[in-house]
Structures are given as structure tokens and as C-alpha cells.
Amino acid sequence: MEPLRNGGQNSPKPPDDDPSEIFLPSPEGKKMEKKNLPCRTIIVIVVVILAAVLALTIGLLVWHFHLRTDSRVKKVISGSMTISNQIFSDNYENSNSEQFKELAFRVSEQMKVIYSHSPVLSRYYVKSSVQAFSESSDNNVIAYYLSEFSVPVTQSSAVEEAINSIEEAVGHKQGRMRLSLGRKPGNILIIDNIMSGDVDVRLVNATLRRYHKNAHHSRMGEIGTIESPGFPNSHYPPNVYVEWQLRADPAHRIRLEFTVLHLEKDCNNDFIKIYDSLVPTEKQVIAEKCGYYTPNEQLIYLSSGNVMLVTLVTNREKNFPGFRATYSQVPVKSQECGGKLTGLNGTFTSPGFPSRYPPQIQCIWDIEVPAGKHVKVNFNKFSLHDPKQNSHHCTKDYLEINNNRMCGEKSTNTVHSSRTNQIMVKFYSDMSYVDQGFLAEFKAFEPNDPCPGKFQCDNDVCINPKLKCDGYDDCGDMSDEKNCVCEAFHVKCRNGFCKPKFWHCDGVNDCGDNTDEENCGHCKAGEVACRNGRCVPEYKKCDGHNDCGDGTDESECPKSVVLSCSEYTYKCKNNMCISKQNPQCDGEQDCEDGSDEADCDCGTRPYISSRIVGGEESSEGEWPWQVSLHMKGQGHVCGASVISNLWLVTAAHCVQDTEKFMYSQPDQWEAYLGLHTQGKTSTLTVQKSVKQIISHPEYDPKTYDNDIALMELDSPVNFNQNIWPICLPAATHEFPAGQVVWITGWGATREGGSLASVLQKAEVRIINNTVCSQLMNDEVTPHMICAGVLAGEVDACQGDSGGPMSSVDPNSGRLFLAGVVSWGDGCGRKNRPGVYTRVTKYRSWIREGSGV
Numbered sequence: 107m108e109p110l111r112n113g114g115q116n117s118p119k120p121p122d123d124d125p126s127e128i129f130l131p132s133p134e135g136k137k138m139e140k141k142n143l144p145c146r147t148i149i150v151i152v153v154v155i156l157a158a159v160l161a162l163t164i165g166l167l168v169w170h171f172h173l174r175t176d177s178r179v180k181k182v183i184s185g186s187m188t189i190s191n192q193i194f195s196d197n198y199e200n201s202n203s204e205q206f207k208e209l210a211f212r213v214s215e216q217m218k219v220i221y222s223h224s225p226v227l228s229r230y231y232v233k234s235s236v237q238a239f240s241e242s243s244d245n246n247v248i249a250y251y252l253s254e255f256s257v258p259v260t261q262s263s264a265v266e267e268a269i270n271s272i273e274e275a276v277g278h279k280q281g282r283m284r285l286s287l288g289r290k291p292g293n294i295l296i297i298d299n300i301m302s303g304d305v306d307v308r309l310v311n312a313t314l315r316r317y318h319k320n321a322h323h324s325r326m327g328e329i330g331t332i333e334s335p336g337f338p339n340s341h342y343p344p345n346v347y348v349e350w351q352l353r354a355d356p357a358h359r360i361r362l363e364f365t366v367l368h369l370e371k372d373c374n375n376d377f378i379k380i381y382d383s384l385v386p387t388e389k390q391v392i393a394e395k396c397g398y399y400t401p402n403e404q405l406i407y408l409s410s411g412n413v414m415l416v417t418l419v420t421n422r423e424k425n426f427p428g429f430r431a432t433y434s435q436v437p438v439k440s441q442e443c444g445g446k447l448t449g450l451n452g453t454f455t456s457p458g459f460p461s462r463y464p465p466q467i468q469c470i471w472d473i474e475v476p477a478g479k480h481v482k483v484n485f486n487k488f489s490l491h492d493p494k495q496n497s498h499h500c501t502k503d504y505l506e507i508n509n510n511r512m513c514g515e516k517s518t519n520t521v522h523s524s525r526t527n528q529i530m531v532k533f534y535s536d537m538s539y540v541d542q543g544f545l546a547e548f549k550a551f552e553p554n555d556p557c558p559g560k561f562q563c564d565n566d567v568c569i570n571p572k573l574k575c576d577g578y579d580d581c582g583d584m585s586d587e588k589n590c591v592c593e594a595f596h597v598k599c600r601n602g603f604c605k606p607k608f609w610h611c612d613g614v615n616d617c618g619d620n621t622d623e624e625n626c627g628h629c630k631a632g633e634v635a636c637r638n639g640r641c642v643p644e645y646k647k648c649d650g651h652n653d654c655g656d657g658t659d660e661s662e663c664p665k666s667v668v669l670s671c672s673e674y675t676y677k678c679k680n681n682m683c684i685s686k687q688n689p690q691c692d693g694e695q696d697c698e699d700g701s702d703e704a705d706c707d708c709g710t711r712p713y714i715s716s717r718i719v720g721g722e723e724s725s726e727g728e729w730p731w732q733v734s735l736h737m738k739g740q741g742h743v744c745g746a747s748v749i750s751n752l753w754l755v756t757a758a759h760c761v762q763d764t765e766k767f768m769y770s771q772p773d774q775w776e777a778y779l780g781l782h783t784q785g786k787t788s789t790l791t792v793q794k795s796v797k798q799i800i801s802h803p804e805y806d807p808k809t810y811d812n813d814i815a816l817m818e819l820d821s822p823v824n825f826n827q828n829i830w831p832i833c834l835p836a837a838t839h840e841f842p843a844g845q846v847v848w849i850t851g852w853g854a855t856r857e858g859g860s861l862a863s864v865l866q867k868a869e870v871r872i873i874n875n876t877v878c879s880q881l882m883n884d885e886v887t888p889h890m891i892c893a894g895v896l897a898g899e900v901d902a903c904q905g906d907s908g909g910p911m912s913s914v915d916p917n918s919g920r921l922f923l924a925g926v927v928s929w930g931d932g933c934g935r936k937n938r939p940g941v942y943t944r945v946t947k948y949r950s951w952i953r954e955g956s957g958v
Contacts, residue, residue: 181230181255181262182310183269184237184385185302187213189295192247198239199323199353210236213249216295221253226268230255238321238384240413243356246298248413250384252305266304273300303389306379308419309347316343321351324360324435334418334428337366338827342376342420342428350416351384352409354435359464360414364395364405366430368710368919371397371693378429380407381415382465382537391538392465398710398919406461407540408441424693427710443469443533450475450550456533456543459487463543469533475550482523482556482566483507483531487545488516494539505544506532519582521566523556561586577605577616597622606937611874634659637674657685666696676838678702690836692917708749709833709920724867726782727790729850730830731910731923732865734778735760735817737767742784742861745851745909746777747923748831751822753956756908757926757943758805758815772796777819780828784852784863790828795820800955802948811887813928813943815908816955832910834958835922837949843874847893847913847924849940851906870894872924873939881937889947891925894939911942 197205217234221227232254240248257265322330332350334342352360362380370376373396382390392407392414399405407414416431441457441464454471456463475481488505490513495502497514504513507522507529522529529548552558557568563581573580575590584603592604599605599617609616611626629641636642636654646653648663656674660667666686669675675683676690678697689696691706733746733754744760754777761769768774775796781787800816823829841847850867870893878892879885886892893911911925925942945952952958 177259178256179259179262180310181257181265182305183253183255183302184251184305184383184387185253185300186248186250186383186385186387187300188242188298189213189247189249190298191294191296194239194241194245194247198247199321201238201321206239209239209247209249212295213251216297217251217253220272224268224272226261226264227255230257230261230265232256238351238413240353240384241356243411245356252385253302269302273302301387301389303387305386306388308374308377309379309386309417316346318346318348319351320349321353322433323353324355324358324433326355326358326435329432329434331430331432332416333430337428337430341425342418344420344422344425346418346420348418349386352414352416352433353384354409354412356412357438358412358435359438359441360409360412361434361436361461362407362409362414362416362431363433363461364399364429364431366427367395367397367399367405368427369396369398369429370424370426371917371919373397375421375424376426377419379417379419381417382410382413384413384415386415386417389538390465392540393462404460404542406458408436408458408461408464410464410466410537441467443467444471447471447473447548448475450479451548453545453547454531455545459543459545461542462540463535465535465537465540467533467535471531473529473531473548475527475548477527479527479550480524480553480556481527481529481548481550482521483529483546483548484567485516485520485544485546486518487542488512488518488520489542489544490514491541492539503535503539503541504533506534517582519563519565519567523566525553575604577603577609609877611876652685660685661687674838676702676836679704688836688839688915690839691833691920692915694917706833706920708831709915709922710830723864724782724850727780727828729848729865729867729910729912730780730828731832731912731921732781732850734781734784734852735908736776736778737769738774738776740767742852743769744907745853745927746817747910747926748779748823748829749834749923749952750831750956750958751825752819753958754817754819755910755923755926755945755952756815756817757928758801758813759807759810759928760908761799761801761815761817762805762807770799770801772799772817775799775817777817779823780826782828782865784861788828790826792823792829794823802951809885809887810929810941811889812948814926814945814948814951816952818956832912833920833922834949834952835924835946837946839922839946841872841891841913841924841946843872843877845872845913846870847872847911848921849893849906849909849911849927851909851927853906853909870940878939878941881939882931882941886941889944890928891942891944892939893925893942 192209195205197203198209200206213236214234218231221231234251234253236249236251238250240250242248255265318335320332322332324330335346335348336342352362354360367378369378373394377394377396379386379394380392381387382392395405443457447454457467457469458464473481473483490503490505492502492513495513500511500513502513504511508524527550531546556562556566560568561571561574562568563583564585565581565583567581569580569586574586577587580586587603590604592598595607596604597607597610597617599619599621601617601619603617605616605622610622616622629635632644633641634644634647634654636656636658638654638656638658640654642653642659647659650660650665650667652667652669653659656672657667657669658674663686666684666689669683669685671677671683675685677683678699679701680697680699682698684696686696689702691703691709696702731748733748734742735744735746735756737743744756746754746756749755763770773795777794777796778787778791779794780791787793797818797820802812802814804812806812846869848867848869850865852862852865873892873894875886875888875890875892906927909927910923911927912921913924914921923945925945928941928943930940931938
């Protein structure tokens with residue numbers, strides 16, 4: 107073929123009108139043969155090409171199949187082994203000591219020998235490394251190691267089976283393996299047990315990043331602290347992997363308590379993982395955490411033994427303040443559980459409650475009340491969550507009573523009764539993932555009168571008979587709201603329930619079938635009600651177009667839409683307006699210039715280590731923006747909120763002169779920031795004088811309209827763990843009806859009562875302004891916002907005035923100043939909510955007066 111191609115290329119081009127120049131004369135018959143040659147040649151060429159293509163295709167398929175089957179992944183196994191013929195030494199805690207290095211080398215060599223007995227493991231084994239040693243209960247050594255394998259994808263399950271067979275092999279030899287390294291008797295390591303499991307692939311990848319390792323040993327009576335890198339002065343850095351190895355003395359547990367935890371909310375990006383080991387093995391994960399947690403959640407964890415590992419992984423983006431945690435040791439005996447319980451009543455809890463119970467716990471309570479009576483167990487708290495467990499099939503962590511297993515989350519009114527005077531309760535936790543556990547109360551009752559003087563619910567809960575048919579689910583199973591006769595002041599639900607009429611159209615589905623939220627406007631079924639009064643088809647919601655005209659239909663969508671500015675849209679600093687509802691400081695950049703995420707160092711409790719009627723005592727540092735305003739010679743008079751290092755927000759009625767006192771004069775006031783208990787200051791409490799007071803010029807003392815004021819401190823305050831500003835909401839920030847908010851203060855604990863000494867807190871619900879105005883004799887203006895519990899008994903009271911109503915943003919966990927305690931009809935009265943100054947109406951006024 108090559109000569110043909112060359113000849114054709116090099117021959118001079120013949121004239122177009124002389125074909126004899128192409129086909130030269132030849133003997134007879136030859137001329138015909140020569141004419142057939144190009145056709146045969148073409149056939150040969152085609153056949154050769156097809157053969158080549160076929161061979162190439164087969165080769166590619168074989169190569170691809172070989173490559174796919176030979177594709178390997180890095181598999182890391184973590185584990186521990188007890189070395190029963192080695193006595194623990196303190197030098198083994200120091201990874202730089204010669205003793206550590208010598209024993210670590212022997213263990214690594216032994217791992218190589220162990221894996222060599224398995225054809226599968228020996229083929230893919232890369233290396234092992236010892237991460238730590240700890241002391242067992244009998245003074246032997248526990249070694250914690252990582253083993254790396256390079257495994258073909260198709261052999262991954264075979265490697266897992268081979269790893270598991272090693273543990274089984276040790277178990278079949280009465281839990282002991284004896285291997286000699288060399289000929290010296292001293293080189294023999296006797297292994298009592300081996301436990302191993304996969305390492306989270308996110309941690310395997312993380313080891314390629316910046317790696318930091320810390321080791322701490324807790325001593326009795328001492329409390330240590332661990333913090334994310336840079337805390338509290340800066341956010342944690344990107345792309346880091348940090349470990350904290352925590353040890354306690356033998357026969358003790360590690361107690362770990364997070365006082366601050368504020369990470370990115372997506373655990374695939376930044377997360378903390380806690381292990382009941384000194385290596386990160388998935389079989390012994392105690393907890394995985396990300397996002398933001400309030401101090402109320404009490405993140406306290408206990409180890410099953412005397413070791414614990416805390417890990418932190420971060421990615422490149424969205425770094426947050428991080429965490430602070432304290433660690434200490436507690437005796438194992440102090441966490442013992444179970445036993446015999448007798449008498450007419452009593453309480454019992456999961457070990458360590460309200461902290462998380464330890465892994466690997468088993469408890470049995472035998473409860474017996476006097477003969478002739480029956481016994482019931484009421485769970486005031488029940489939380490046994492495990493991410494790998496279905497609440498209907500309790501095989502991991504569970505509580506068993508009356509031969510019924512319970513797990514997951516149960517209501518506070520969960521009751522189990524026995525038809526005898528005895529009952530048995532069993533509690534079990536496996537070696538991974540723990541929760542808060544339970545708080546239970548047992549009580550004897552007469553078989554013929556289980557609820558003397560009270561209403562008996564279908565679930566055996568006993569409640570005050572006055573609570574029947576009041577519209578609230580007091581039983582927990584709605585049995586107190588069944589078979590009720592609806593009166594004129596009720597909304598009659600289609601499902602048969604009766605609800606207070608003032609709940610109609612409050613934005614909350616109280617009936618359960620939405621009866622109380624129907625006929626609330628002019629929009630038809632299948633339409634979206636816009637804030638400007640228009641109605642648009644529901645299918646146009648989140649379609650990327652501003653169909654409402656005010657952005658309502660695009661305000662709760664994943665992607666924000668740029669709109670013309672109005673009273674309903676959020677305005678960025680570049681004067682562009684977006685449709686997203688409450689975009690400020692939610693952790694997502696919505697404005698092109700990022701201004702919605704600027705100035706967001708507020709509304710958190712970054713360094714955490716009135717009286718309110720019906721509330722409870724708060725923790726120190728839980729509400730770091732709460733201020734106690736003292737009038738000289740009077741003590742505490744009002745509350746206020748920190749909004750910057752110089753400015754406070756309070757109520758205008760707090761600074762109005764009376765015949766006796768000049769409340770409008772700055773020199774008469776003292777502001778206590780970081781205060782927890784009245785009369786007891788600490789190193790974190792700051793007392794400041796007031797430089798000036800700016801009361802709203804349109805404050806009406808008769809109606810309490812525009813009840814807001816600013817106070818400037820005489821000098822800037824340095825923020826600390828008890829002093830931190832709350833976020834001010836944008837003018838367009840929505841606090842919808844039904845949303846939970848918090849009220850705080852040192853005010854009276856009951857109407858006409860005395861002030862509280864410890865800062866109180868209470869959880870209430872925002873109430874629709876139309877409903878609230880009906881309840882409060884039409885005295886509620888658009889500048890006010892209502893909140894409370896309409897059943898009564900929870901409210902702000904005298905002495906709480908000027909204090910904050912704090913709202914937690916569900917996305918970022920930041921707290922915003924939704925309202926300022928203003929006025930009410932008594933304290934904690936039924937159907938009389940508290941009325942607060944609506945801060946969003948005064949955002950521009952606050953900025954003009956304070957610059958904040």
C-alpha cells in the first residue's frame with residue numbers, strides 16, 4: 107500500500123483530455139485485470155481496517171475491565187488491643203518518649219504478623235501506626251492503632267470480612283492471642299482482645315490537610331478546657347483536622363461538656379465527632395455534631411471507660427466561631443444505675459442525666475409499691491435517639507417496660523402502668539451513639555381510682571379537670587379535648603375539636619385539619635396570599651418571577667430574586683433589593699455585595715462556660731445581651747439589651763420622670779452588663795454609667811405607642827463571655843405568628859410579687875396582631891407585637907420592662923431583638939398576652955440615633 111500511495115503522490119498530473127496517460131497499453135487480458143485492481147485493493151483495505159478496529163475495541167474493553175477491577179481505594183481501619191503482659195507506665199502517654207516508640211514499634215510489627223495470616227489482608231496491607239496507649243482497669247496496656255490498606259474496589263467487602271474474622275479468631279481462643287516477634291521471650295505480646303472498625307472517609311481525607319494532635323490527662327478535682335483553633339478571638343481556620351485525646355484515671359469516666367458549639371450547619375462540611383476510644387472508629391462513635399446549639403441543650407457526654415477522642419474537621423468555606431468544651435473525670439461508681447425501688451413514689455434516671463448516658467450501659471430497676479396498690483411510671487423526659495436505629499425496632503439503645511421496648515423521642519406525658527404492685531424497667535445502650543436518656547417517676551395508685559380528684563387521660567396521665575376542653579392538648583394524646591361541646595366562643599373544627607375563637611386566623615393550624623385557618627382572607631384555595639393583599643396561583647410560588655409584586659411568592663425559596671425595593675423587600679447596601687425573607691446573617695450570601703452577611707458578630711453566646719412569670723432560672727452567660735438598669739438608691743428598675751459596645755435599647759416608659767424620681771436624667775442610672783444574680787457581681791460583670799438617653803419623640807404614655815429608648819454608656823464595654831450584643835433585625839424581618847421567642851428579666855415572679863434575684867427566662871409564642879388586639883380591647887397598634895401563652899401563667903411582669911424578647915433564627919441560630927418588653931394586662935393572666943415594642947418598626951430610628 108505504501109508504494110501505491112507514494113507513486114500516486116509523486117507522478118505528474120496527466121492532462122484531463124488524455125486517458126491513455128493513466129492506463130498504459132498492456133497485453134490482452136491484462137488491461138481488464140488492471141482495471142479490477144483498485145476494487146480488490148479497496149476491499150482489502152476495508153477488511154484490514156475493520157480487523158484493526160475490532161482488535162482495538164477488544165483491547166480497550168480488556169484494558170477498561172482490568173483497570174476497573176484493579177482500581178484501588180485507600181481503606182483505613184482503626185482499632186484497639188489489650189496487651190495483658192505489659193504493665194502501663196506514664197511514659198506511654200507521651201508519644202515522644204522512648205518507651206512509647208519502642209512499644210509502638212513492637213505493636214506495629216505485630217499487626218503486620220497478624221495480617222500476614224490472612225491471604226486477603228496480607229495482599230493489600232500497607233502499614234500500621236500506633237496512635238496512643240492507655241491504662242486498662244487491671245493496669246495493663248491498651249494500644250490504639252490505625253492500619254492502612256490499598257484495596258481493589260471489588261475486594262472491599264472481602265477485606266471487611268477478613269478484619270472481622272481476626273476479632274472472632276481472638277475470641278475463639280478465650281480472648282487471647284500469643285505471638286512472638288523474634289526469639290527473645292520479652293518480645294512476646296499477649297493480646298486479650300482486638301476491636302476494630304472502619305474510619306469515617308471524611309477523616310481519612312482530612313488527614314491530608316493541616317493536622318493537629320493534642321493529648322490531655324484529667325486529674326481528680328481539676329477541670330480542663332479544649333477549644334477549636336483560634337477560639338475565641340477568631341473563627342476556626344479552613345481545611346484542618348484536629349484531634350484531642352482525653353484520658354482519665356482507671357475506674358473513672360471522661361465527662362465532656364460543650365459550653366459553646368457554633369459550626370457550619372452542614373455536617374458534610376464542618377463537624378465534630380466524639381469517640382469512646384482514642385482512635386476514630388465508627389463502631390464507637392458517641393456523637394457527631396455541627397451547627398449551633400444553645401446552652402439549654404446541655405451537650406454533656408460521658409465515656410464508658412477512661413478515654414475519649416474529640417475530632418474537628420473543617421472544609422474551605424464558611425468558617426464559624428467554633429467550640430469550647432470542658433473535660434473532667436468522674437468515678438465509674440457515681441454513674442451506677444438500677445436496683446430495688448420501693449415506697450409510694452420516687453424518681454430514677456438514665457446514668458448521668460441530664461448529661462448524655464455513657465455507651466455500653468445496662469441497668470435494671472425492680473420497682474415495688476405497697477401491696478393492694480398498682481404502680482405507674484411517668485416519663486418526664488425520654489430521648490433515646492440513634493441515627494442507625496428505627497424507633498419502631500429498638501435494637502440498639504432502648505428502655506424495656508412491661509416487655510415493651512421504647513426508643514426514639516417520647517412525649518413528656520408517656521405513662522406505663524402495671525396491674526400489680528410491681529414493675530420492672532430495663533435500660534440498655536450499645537457501644538455507639540448516645541442521647542440524653544430519660545427522667546422517670548414511679549407512683550402507687552388505687553386500682554379503682556387511678557386519678558383521685560383529676561381527669562384521667564386515655565394514656566393514664568392525670569391532669570387538672572379545669573384543663574379539659576380548654577383547647578390545649580394537656581394529656582399529650584388529645585383525649586382531654588375529645589367529646590367537648592363547642593360554645594359560642596369556640597371555633598368548631600371539622601375533626602370535632604373545639605378551639606378558642608381568638609385562635610382563628612392566627613397563622614397556626616391549631617385544629618389539626620386547618621379549620622381555624624380557613625376563610626381568613628379573600629384568596630381562594632390553591633392561591634398564595636401576598637403581603638400586599640394580592641392573590642396569585644400557588645403553582646407560581648418559587649418560579650423565579652415576582653408574581654405578587656412584593657416578592658411574597660419568592661420570599662421562602664432557595665434562590666432569591668432581585669426586585670424593585672418596597673416595604674416588603676430586604677435592601678442591600680448597594681441599594682439592590684431581594685425577595686428572600688429574613689436573609690440577614692443567616693449564613694448564606696444573598697446580596698451581590700455580601701452586605702446581608704456583614705456586621706454579624708451578634709446574637710450568639712460565643713463564650714458560654716422580668717422575673718418572668720412561669721419561667722425558670724437561666725444559666726450564667728446564656729443571655730449575654732441582657733442588662734439590669736439600676737436607679738441610684740432604688741436598685742433594679744428595668745431591663746435593657748446590648749446592641750453595641752456603647753449603646754443599649756430599653757423602653758421609653760422606663761425613662762419617664764415621675765413626681766418622685768427623675769428617670770430621664772442619665773446621671774441617675776447605672777447599667778449592669780453581664781449580671782446573672784442581683785447583688786452578686788463577678789469578674790465578668792461590668793458596671794457602667796449612662797452618658798445620654800434618647801427617648802422616642804413620639805412616645806405616648808397613655809397608649810404605650812412608640813415605647814422605645816436608647817441609652818449611651820459613658821465608655822465602651824469590652825465584650826466577654828457574659829456580655830455580647832444581640833442582632834438588630836432589618837425593617838423587613840418577619841416574626842410570624844406562632845413562632846417561639848424568649849423573654850428574660852429579673853421582674854416579679856407573679857403579679858404583685860417581688861423581684862427575682864436570678865435572671866429568669868420563659869418560652870412564649872408570637873400571637874397574631876389582629877387576635878391580640880381583640881384580646882386587649884383594640885389597644886394594640888402596628889408598632890407593637892404580642893407574645894405569650896394564652897392559657898396564662900407565663901408572661902413578663904413588673905421589672906422586666908425594657909428587656910429583650912429574643913427570637914432564634916432557625917437557619918443561623920443567631921438571636922434577634924424581636925421586641926422590647928412594654929405593657930400588659932396584669933401578669934400571666936389567661937388570654938392576656940404580653941405586648942412588646944416591635945423593633946423592626948424602629949430600625950432606621952435606632953441607626954440615626956446610635957449609628958448601629
